[in-house]
Amino acid sequence: MDLEKAGESRMLQLNELDELRLDAYASSVSYKEKTKRWHDARLRDKKEFSPGDKVLDFNLRFKFSPEKLKSRWTGPYEVKKAFLTGYVELIGNGNTFKVNGHRLKLYYDGVEANEYDDITLYPKS
Structure with missing residues (x-):
């Protein structure tokens, strides 16, 4: 070897x-x-919130409920401050708390009523 x-x-x-x-x-x-x-x-694009916006919060801990059709969205809450990292500080029921911006969606107070013309389908007799 x-x-x-x-x-x-x-x-x-x-x-x-x-x-x-x-x-x-x-x-x-x-x-x-x-x-x-x-x-x-x-x-997804980062959601941007500004102070004064009204938002709804998605309840992640809501697993089982006797009411099937109960909404998982809570609120509306008001945005106190939005951070660059994506967290949002909310005010609701006298409490202030922070949540991730991905859990939020904008809340619109009033529904704009669309005016429609009166259309008759059958001739009046």
Whole structure:
């Protein structure tokens, strides 16, 4: 058994293993970049709220209810302050609390009534 040939063979195997490891690392980095681009392309736009807006809050903890048709939206609450990170400070029932902006949707006080012309389908007799 030649020890020099065995040593060279072992060094070649170690170098090949290092190359495979570097290739795997480069492949994982490119995979993560592609996945991040795909994920970021499908993100919803950030909801923007301004102080004074009225919003409804989605109740995440509401699991089971005897009333099937009970709404999971609570409120309306008034926006006190909106942070750049996406959190919104709300005022409701004399309390102030912070929630994630993804849980909120704008609340409109009044419904605008559309005026329709009176259309008769059958002639009056």
